[in-house]
Amino acid sequence: xxxxxxxxxxxxxxxxxxxxxxxxxxxxxxxxxxxxxxxxxxxxxxxxxxxxxxxxxxxxxxxxxxxxxxxxxxxxxxxxxxxxxxxxxxxxxxxxxxxxxxxxxxxxxxxxxxxxxxxxxxxxxxxxxxxxxxxxxxxxxxxxxxxxxxxxxxxxxxxxxxxxxxxxxxxxxxxxxxxxxxxxxxxxxxxxxxxxxxxxxxxxxxxxxxxxxxxxxxxxxxxxxxxxxxxxxxxxxxxxx
Numbered sequence: 001x002x003x004x005x006x007x008x009x010x011x012x013x014x015x016x017x018x019x020x021x022x023x024x025x026x027x028x029x030x031x032x033x034x035x036x037x038x039x040x041x042x043x044x045x046x047x048x049x050x051x052x053x054x055x056x057x058x059x060x061x062x063x064x065x066x067x068x069x070x071x072x073x074x075x076x077x078x079x080x081x082x083x084x085x086x087x088x089x090x091x092x093x094x095x096x097x098x099x100x101x102x103x104x105x106x107x108x109x110x111x112x113x114x115x116x117x118x119x120x121x122x123x124x125x126x127x128x129x130x131x132x133x134x135x136x137x138x139x140x141x142x143x144x145x146x147x148x149x150x151x152x153x154x155x156x157x158x159x160x161x162x163x164x165x166x167x168x169x170x171x172x173x174x175x176x177x178x179x180x181x182x183x184x185x186x187x188x189x190x191x192x193x194x195x196x197x198x199x200x201x202x203x204x205x206x207x208x209x210x211x212x213x214x215x216x217x218x219x220x221x222x223x224x225x226x227x228x229x230x231x232x233x234x235x236x237x238x239x240x241x
Contacts, residue, residue, distance in 0.1 A: 011027060128144060184206065
């Protein structure tokens with residue numbers, strides 16, 4: 001019998017028990033007849049609030065309850081076996097087998113492991129230059145602008161990603177910073193070539209000087225709008241007194 005054409009539902013939620021900290025998620029597909037699903041839901045229904053009717057169950061609730069019943073049964077049986085194992089006296093051979101089985105579990109269900117940290121730059125600075133490491137061109141020596149803050153501890157990437165960054169500035173009002181900006185230059189960028197430095201402003205694309213002046217003009221006009229709104233708000237509040 002082929003199962004590829006059967007509709008698939010779930011998992012709706014991950015299930016576990018409260019006694020054990022999970023290490024992995026194990027997913028199992030159950031081949032179930034509707035009679036079995038209805039029976040599982042009927043058993044789960046006994047735990048649902050009495051003031052509800054079956055017709056009030058949402059699709060997500062139905063699937064959650066059926067899957068929860070299956071998981072509870074599995075964890076119940078596992079718990080009973082684990083309790084029996086705790087009271088057993090294991091022979092040396094049985095202990096060796098269990099150790100081998102535990103090793104097999106590690107191979108089959110490896111836990112989440114933190115990725116190895118990416119190697120970082122250890123730049124060498126010269127007179128107006130810096131030597132950095134790249135993944136595609138090895139060591140490169142490039143001009144280092146006086147306004148660049150340096151490349152110490154930056155992750156080693158591709159040459160196209162090498163970027164000079166200046167200090168950040170931002171407006172601040174009552175502890176809230178906005179419109180952060182800094183001079184930036186990626187001289188080897190391929191997708192968005194930057195033959196000259198640009199300014200990174202907040203979420204805007206990199207800006208040329210003319211665009212930056214236009215933005216500054218718009219911000220100036222908007223500050224005037226805010227000032228006028230302050231006057232309007234004053235008049236509204238005075239009228240309510």
